[in-house]
Amino acid sequence: MITREGKQARDLAEARLARPVQDSLEAAVVLEAWVGEETPVALNIAPELVRVDATPPKHSHIASERVTGESFSTGLGLVLAVVLVATWAAPISASLGANVWNHALLLSLPVALSLEWMMLARYGDAESGLTFSASGAAFGLTSLLLVAATLSLIGLDGRIASAIVITWVCGAALVKIGHLPSYLLVLAASSGLLYAGAGVEPVIWCAATLSLAIVSVTLRSRTSELARSVVHFRVLGWGMIGAGLGLMLVTDDSIGWGFNGEAPALALIPSAVGSLWGAFYLSRVFWSTPNALTGVSYIRSDRVDIGGTTMRVLGGAVVRTLAASAGLSLLCILLGRWTSGTIAPTLFGAFAAFGLASMLVTLLVSIRRSQLAGAIVCTGLLIEMLLRHWTTDPVPGVLLLLASISVAALASVRIILLFSRPGRALATGLWI
Numbered sequence: 386m387i388t389r390e391g392k393q394a395r396d397l398a399e400a401r402l403a404r405p406v407q408d409s410l411e412a413a414v415v416l417e418a419w420v421g422e423e424t425p426v427a428l429n430i431a432p433e434l435v436r437v438d439a440t441p442p443k444h445s446h447i448a449s450e451r452v453t454g455e456s457f458s459t460g461l462g463l464v465l466a467v468v469l470v471a472t473w474a475a476p477i478s479a480s481l482g483a484n485v486w487n488h489a490l491l492l493s494l495p496v497a498l499s500l501e502w503m504m505l506a507r508y509g510d511a512e513s514g515l516t517f518s519a520s521g522a523a524f525g526l527t528s529l530l531l532v533a534a535t536l537s538l539i540g541l542d543g544r545i546a547s548a549i550v551i552t553w554v555c556g557a558a559l560v561k562i563g564h565l566p567s568y569l570l571v572l573a574a575s576s577g578l579l580y581a582g583a584g585v586e587p588v589i590w591c592a593a594t595l596s597l598a599i600v601s602v603t604l605r606s607r608t609s610e611l612a613r614s615v616v617h618f619r620v621l622g623w624g625m626i627g628a629g630l631g632l633m634l635v636t637d638d639s640i641g642w643g644f645n646g647e648a649p650a651l652a653l654i655p656s657a658v659g660s661l662w663g664a665f666y667l668s669r670v671f672w673s674t675p676n677a678l679t680g681v682s683y684i685r686s687d688r689v690d691i692g693g694t695t696m697r698v699l700g701g702a703v704v705r706t707l708a709a710s711a712g713l714s715l716l717c718i719l720l721g722r723w724t725s726g727t728i729a730p731t732l733f734g735a736f737a738a739f740g741l742a743s744m745l746v747t748l749l750v751s752i753r754r755s756q757l758a759g760a761i762v763c764t765g766l767l768i769e770m771l772l773r774h775w776t777t778d779p780v781p782g783v784l785l786l787l788a789s790i791s792v793a794a795l796a797s798v799r800i801i802l803l804f805s806r807p808g809r810a811l812a813t814g815l816w817i
Contacts, residue, residue: 409434412431413427416430416431416434428687428809471653471654472576473579473589476580476582477489477545485542488542488546489543489545489546490549491635492536492542492543492546493546493549494634494635495631496532496536496546496631497549497550498627498628498630499628499631500528500550500624500627502623502624502627502628503624503627504525504554504557506620506623507521508521522601522604522605526597526600529550529555529597530597533547533548533550536550545586545589547593548590548592549589549593551593551594551597552589552592555596556568559596559599559600559603562603564603568596571596572592574592575589575591575592622756622759626746626750629762629763629766630739632766633762633765633788633792634739634785637735637779637784637785638773639778639779639780639781639782640732640781640782640785652717652732652736654713655709655710655711655712655713655714655716655737656736656740657740659706659707659709659713659737659741660706660710660740660743662706662709663703663705663706663740664702664706664744664747666698666701666702667699667702667744667748669698670695670698673698674698674807674810675811676694677693677694677695678808687809688806688808689806690807691805693805695805695807699801703741706740706741707737707741710736710741711737714730717733718733729780729782731780732782735783735786736782738785738786738793739785739789741789741793742765742789742790742792742793742796745793746792749761749800757799758796761792761795762792764791764792765792765795766788768787768788769785769787769788772784772788
């Protein structure tokens, strides 16, 4: 017999959903996400919310949207950003010097990643990729220009970094809202002009300006006036996670971001492709888990199941990330003269580990474990800084390798603890 508290909770859940609760998992989601109950309480009283004649749960339309709109486009944007680094490195280094390019990347990587993560936190939408209001679009573009203007005050390195940040962030936005061809055209045209001997600063600032103009016109034609709640702490937290990942890349000064003989620009591509493949495969967890649990009792779904669908998807994503990174890295090593002599296995290993760590951190954020993800990234960055302080003349990439392995290990422990109980993972992470 349902208790008075259970009836009140059921009435509230049905009012929120505008229909009866379909099963205990959905009830737990409503209790935790909308009522504010703690996870253990929500899981305990969730069965009371389900009516005897409840219909089986229907498949969510969010699944396919998350696959194409989140994992694939974000990963593809990263690969394109890596291509940007790779194609601009040689002509800029030759024209302005390797040190200028090196310093520009050290400035731009953390800033661009931070802004991109903040953009996703503030304007990200599961169905359309990004959703802006007119005022939101203006605020976002103004903020980007203010950050770029601040970087430009540093000098030549800062001006190059400003152009990279604008192009990178605007490119990420174009990818998310479905304007990938425009971004590709800007990158191809700018690379062609640089290799043809055109002036570096005019070309890269034209690329940045053109990217900004395309984004501005596109957002003007697709802004939505639907009110979106702004959680400033969430936006700031995501920005700090992105900045932390960027700082992990630049803190290891054994990598070297110049070009002649020590540039890892092209060496980043294997890990970027591996992360893209792994993230694309991992996104299926959002629909394969509810499919696998359809008709399964609440008690049974909450049991530890290491070989279950959710854990198999996680394992498959990790294997694909590492396999693609290793295979393409080996190809780059064999073709070393086209990767500017960047053949150190530890360097490729570092980027592969970083790609895996980034994928797992992103997964933690997507299942509402942002604070934990931020703490793990900070831990990895601290480990890298301590290793840098204690180590002299390290092997290229070894500091990033160790820090990334630490981040991946810490993130995977929490994810495995959650995903090994598929019912709890669905109720407290995947459906919120």
